[in-house]
Structure formats: structure tokens, C-alpha cells
Amino acid sequence: MADPIAEVAKKHPAPEGIVYAYGTAGFRTKAEVLDSVMARCGLIAALRSRALGGKSIGVMITASHNPPEDNGVKLVEPLGNMLAEEWEVLSTEMANKATPEDVSAFYREIAERFNIKLSTPAHVVIGRDTRASGARLLSCVLDGVKAAGAEPKDYGFLTTPQLHYMVRCLNTQDTSDAYGTPTEPGYYEKFSEAFKRALGGKKISGSLTVDCANGVGGPKLTELVKYLPPKDQGLEIFVVNDNVIKPESLNVECGADFVKTNQRAPPSSKSGPNDRCCSLDGDADRLVYYFKDSNNMFHLLDGDRIATLVASFLGDLVRHSGLSDILKLGVVQTAYANGAATNYVEQNLKLTVDCTPTGVKHLHHAAAKLDIGVYFEANGHGTVIFSAATLEAIAKHEPRSPAQKESLDVLKACIDLINQSVGDALSDMLLVEVVLAHKNWGPQEWLATYNDLPNRLLKVVVSDRNQFKTTDAERKLVKPDGIQKQIDAEVQKVRQGRSFARASGTEDAVRVYAEAATRAEADDLARKVAEIVKAAGSA
Known part of the structure; x- marks a missing residue:
């Protein structure tokens, strides 16, 4: 047979x-x-x-x-x-x-x-x-x-997050914690309805231009818009780069990775000064925001910025709902997170920060251990996870005043708005818009929360990336011998210096990250660390 x-x-x-x-x-x-x-x-x-x-x-x-x-x-x-x-x-x-x-x-x-x-x-x-x-x-x-x-x-x-959503819905549909209806309309209904509740009557100012990387996020966002409140009551969205008829244009000079890597808007962007813009990636699981100011200067609001914005808002909701005694919120980052973002979370928001190795699975795992875990990679991939005990505590909580009830209702709506199975650019985008509406902020106010330290990311091609071994969530090299000592010596020479090198997960290369008080110092530090790595890689 x-x-x-x-x-x-x-x-x-x-x-x-x-x-x-x-x-x-x-x-x-x-x-x-x-x-x-x-x-x-x-x-x-x-x-x-x-x-x-x-x-x-x-x-x-x-x-x-x-x-x-x-x-x-x-x-x-x-x-x-x-x-x-x-x-x-x-x-x-x-x-x-x-x-x-x-x-x-x-x-x-x-x-x-x-x-x-x-x-x-x-x-x-x-x-x-x-x-x-x-x-x-x-x-x-x-x-x-x-x-x-x-x-x-x-x-x-489907977008990648939609597939994750379908899987979770199918496996929970006959249980007490059913996640939703495992259909595309079910996805749009769940997140649009939660968006309306989370807004709580707040008005969104201005429009949002969304670059869909000429990928699957384009048609799916166009569909989602049909479920959202009419633009005069809700969010006016302009969809750009949604050409899926020409697959060869996917991610070409557009998309979240292009914007993050090149630190500029897609050439196709027609937005004006201070217009809110965001970019998805090709499968719509990453999201970065950005805008040009009145001097035509480009400003990126990346995954670090989204994490700090969301953590600040959820922290306020927990406090104003009367839940801060029983729920602890934390932020999970990787070594690529800007030092200024880490400092802002710890010093201004008074929240704990965990650092994990690069890769969503590591962040997700660490976030799952917290009551409320906010995680975003700098590239814009991330979400928020609420533990089972947290969801139970929120569901049982009796508000003691109309103000507490209002905050509690918005918190519950945000739980439904966040795709907890995986980072979801469409769901994250709606969440950011909710936060900005509640804070009554535009992109300038968001940017003003802290000043990013200038940073540089370089790629050093090596013959064997496996000889580079790290520890401390990839922030320190243990192999080749002696290399970390040389890197530390260079870091000491610059103000607010920080640098690390880690082997790429996808190619024979080592990625070098450096940040410092000025652009010149960050560039110089990155170049010197890259030379150390290159010498070790060819030894």
C-alpha cells in the first residue's frame, strides 16, 4: 500500500x-x-x-x-x-x-x-x-x-494577525472565554465595536494617512473602515500604498520597515505639516507612526513610542478605576529600545521594565508573566497581554464613583480592542487613536514626552555569525573572548553611551547598535564597535 x-x-x-x-x-x-x-x-x-x-x-x-x-x-x-x-x-x-x-x-x-x-x-x-x-x-x-x-x-x-485571531476564536468558541467569531466580519465587528466603546464619546482631531506597504493590510483596512463610525463622528482614514494587483510593488519604498530603517516617509506620502501618518508592514503585524513638522522635518514615532503612550494611558485607567492596589503594569523591551524610552518608563511613568532577547516570542513570554504586560519592539511589532487573574479582577471590580466607572468602562473596551493573540497593526492603530483622543494630543505632544537619544544601527558581514555568543538579553558578548572589554572601553569615551553587538537571526552578519548624547558620538561609537566586530569576525 x-x-x-x-x-x-x-x-x-x-x-x-x-x-x-x-x-x-x-x-x-x-x-x-x-x-x-x-x-x-x-x-x-x-x-x-x-x-x-x-x-x-x-x-x-x-x-x-x-x-x-x-x-x-x-x-x-x-x-x-x-x-x-x-x-x-x-x-x-x-x-x-x-x-x-x-x-x-x-x-x-x-x-x-x-x-x-x-x-x-x-x-x-x-x-x-x-x-x-x-x-x-x-x-x-x-x-x-x-x-x-x-x-x-x-x-x-488574511493579515497575519487575522489568522492568529481565527485560530484563537476556533479553539475558544465553545468555552466561557470565547474570543470572538472566527470569520472576517467577526474580526471587523469585534474591533470596531470595541473602538467605539473605548473612545467613550471623545472626538478624534484631524485625519490619519495609512501606508499599507502594497500588502494585504490595504484591502483589509478598507474593509475595516466600513465598520468604523462615520468620519464626521470618528476617524477619517486615507489609505495609501494599497496596490495588491502588482505583487512586485510589495514593501518597495513603503511600509513600516522602510520608514523605520530610512527614517523618512514613503516617497508616495502626500501628507501635510503635522498630519498624523502611519505605516503597516507587508502582513500588517507591525505599525509605526510619523509626521513632518512645520519645518518639513521628519519625526518617527516607533514601537518604543507606542509602548510608552499605551503604558501611560493604561496606567492612568488602572489608577482612575481604583485598581492600582491589586494590578501591576509593566513594559517589556529589547536591547534595541532607545535608552530615553526606558528612562521615561522607569522615571516618569514609575513602571518596571523587563529586557528580553530580540524576537516577539521572548517579549510575549515575559509580558505574559505580568498582570498587564505592554510589549513592543522598536520596529513596531507588539501588543498588550492581560493575565487571566487580571481579567477576572477587572470583571469583578465595583467602581465607587461615576469617574471610576467611566475609566473602568474604557479599560474594559481597550481589553477588547487589543488583539492579545499577537501584535496587530490594525488593532494597535485604533488603540493609538483612542489614546490620542483621550489625551487630546496631536503628534507633536506625543513626541514631546521625551527626546530620543541619537542612535545608529550597522550591519557587519562575518564569515560565521555563530562564533558571536551573547548574554544579558543580548546586551553583552561572551564570545569571542575579550571582545566585550574592547566595546566597553569605547562606550566609556562618549556621553550617555550604550552599544551592543548581536548575531543576526537570518544572515551571516552581526548587528551593531550604538547610542549617545549626540549624533556624531553615536555614529562614531557605532563605527568603532563595528571595527572591533569585523576584526574579531575575521580572526
Whole structure:
């Protein structure tokens, strides 16, 4: 009898000479070499679903902010969170099996290792972004899912956060903590309704121009707008860079990564002085704000700024609701967070800051340990997590005055407005607009909360990135020997200096970050640390 697992591996053979790795964002590389990986991820998703008693597992086909010719895939756990680390390792092993027979043998080995009954029903939920390669790669995933005898549910085009939302809704729909309706209209209804409640009658001043990176966020935002209050009562949104008809324009001179990296607005931006603007990335899970002042100077309001804005607002709501005695709020950052942002949270907001290694899964994990955990990477990817005990305390809390009730109602609405399964650019955007409306702030007032320290990020190409080992949430190098001492010596020479070097998660390079009191000092420090890294990398 034919072996369906070996057959599907034979149908989608692995190219020779390529080693795949499940990184912080799943598998991601040139789309033309991903067919075998996609089919095998279909197999892994089916096994993971069975290991969890038939719960729905998500598969998202996307390469986010990468160029149009790339693609990728990541698996999503039942509550919309990242794949368990142990299964990332299994996925990497599966992707690198040489022959169809090896694939089949490993599939059965996993089943045996985790006592998985292969007769258990399995459910796999799939979404994809708008890349030209998406349809072909979807068919490879479906081949893998069907070969494993699992039931696929293809949602077609979705933002990455929408796929995470669908997975969480499907797995909680028959429980007391049902997350929402697992349909696209269900997504728009949940977040638009929460947005209206969170505004609490406050007026939003001015309009918002949203650059959608010519990705899937464009059509989805256009759909979401239909559910929001009319612009004269709510938010007037101008959608730009939403051309999904030309997949080759995805992320080209637009999108969150372009704005963050180049520190300038997309060339297509037609906004005027002090107009609020924001950019999504290609799969709409990152968000950065920015504006040009009356002197045409560009100002970026990145993930650090969003984190401080949201933490300040939620902290006020907790206090004004009469909950500050029982709930503690904290902020989670990575080493890339600007030192001025960290200082503002600790000194002005009087909140704790945790620092984790780079990668959303690390931030999410740390935030989940707090009552209310606000986490954002500087690149604009982030969300807020409320613990189960916190949600219970908020639900039970009896306000003692009309003012407390008002704050409590807004806090409850914000909980519904925030996509707690994953960073969601559309949900985060609505949250930022709510905060600005309540504070009666424009972008200038937001920018004025603190002054960013000038910083520089450089990339040093090395022959082997694995020789660079870090500790202290990637802020210190322990290998090669002696290198941290040299970096520390350079840092001491500049005012408010800070610098670190860490191996890239995706290429043979080391990223060097430096900040200091002035632009010249930050640039000089980055250059000197890059030279130290280069010398160590070629030694």
C-alpha cells in the first residue's frame, strides 16, 4: 500500500544544498525553494493538532516586510501564540530530511515520541498574504495537510494577525472565554465595536494617512473602515500604498520597515505639516507612526513610542478605576529600545521594565508573566497581554464613583480592542487613536514626552555569525573572548553611551547598535564597535 507521507514528500522534493531553519518568524527565504518546506509544515501542523487533542493549528504563508520574491511560513498555536519551541526544532529537522522515506520515518517517530494517535482528527487553519508565490505554496501546504489525513480550512488572503485571531476564536468558541467569531466580519465587528466603546464619546482631531506597504493590510483596512463610525463622528482614514494587483510593488519604498530603517516617509506620502501618518508592514503585524513638522522635518514615532503612550494611558485607567492596589503594569523591551524610552518608563511613568532577547516570542513570554504586560519592539511589532487573574479582577471590580466607572468602562473596551493573540497593526492603530483622543494630543505632544537619544544601527558581514555568543538579553558578548572589554572601553569615551553587538537571526552578519548624547558620538561609537566586530569576525 502506498505511503501518503512519502508520496507527498516525493511530489515536493527538497532542493539540494539548502539548510532550512525555523527562525524567530518561521521559515523565510526565496519563494522558489520553499515547496518542500510548505508540504512538510502541513505534516507538522497535523501532528501538532493531534498532539493537542485535535485543536486547530494555524499556518500563515507570509514573508512580512521581506522583498516580493521571498516568502515564508510559520505555525500558530491554539491561542494564537507562537509555535512551542520544541516543535520549532522538530519543524527544522523535518524540513531538512533528505529523502521521502526519511520524511515518512521522522513523521512516525514524532508520533511515537509524543504518543500521538494518528487516527485522532486534526484541524489546520491556513491564511496567506498577497505575494505572487502564495497560491503555489498554499497548494503545497494543502498537499501536506491532506496526506496527513487532517482537515484544512483555507481562509484565503488574511493579515497575519487575522489568522492568529481565527485560530484563537476556533479553539475558544465553545468555552466561557470565547474570543470572538472566527470569520472576517467577526474580526471587523469585534474591533470596531470595541473602538467605539473605548473612545467613550471623545472626538478624534484631524485625519490619519495609512501606508499599507502594497500588502494585504490595504484591502483589509478598507474593509475595516466600513465598520468604523462615520468620519464626521470618528476617524477619517486615507489609505495609501494599497496596490495588491502588482505583487512586485510589495514593501518597495513603503511600509513600516522602510520608514523605520530610512527614517523618512514613503516617497508616495502626500501628507501635510503635522498630519498624523502611519505605516503597516507587508502582513500588517507591525505599525509605526510619523509626521513632518512645520519645518518639513521628519519625526518617527516607533514601537518604543507606542509602548510608552499605551503604558501611560493604561496606567492612568488602572489608577482612575481604583485598581492600582491589586494590578501591576509593566513594559517589556529589547536591547534595541532607545535608552530615553526606558528612562521615561522607569522615571516618569514609575513602571518596571523587563529586557528580553530580540524576537516577539521572548517579549510575549515575559509580558505574559505580568498582570498587564505592554510589549513592543522598536520596529513596531507588539501588543498588550492581560493575565487571566487580571481579567477576572477587572470583571469583578465595583467602581465607587461615576469617574471610576467611566475609566473602568474604557479599560474594559481597550481589553477588547487589543488583539492579545499577537501584535496587530490594525488593532494597535485604533488603540493609538483612542489614546490620542483621550489625551487630546496631536503628534507633536506625543513626541514631546521625551527626546530620543541619537542612535545608529550597522550591519557587519562575518564569515560565521555563530562564533558571536551573547548574554544579558543580548546586551553583552561572551564570545569571542575579550571582545566585550574592547566595546566597553569605547562606550566609556562618549556621553550617555550604550552599544551592543548581536548575531543576526537570518544572515551571516552581526548587528551593531550604538547610542549617545549626540549624533556624531553615536555614529562614531557605532563605527568603532563595528571595527572591533569585523576584526574579531575575521580572526
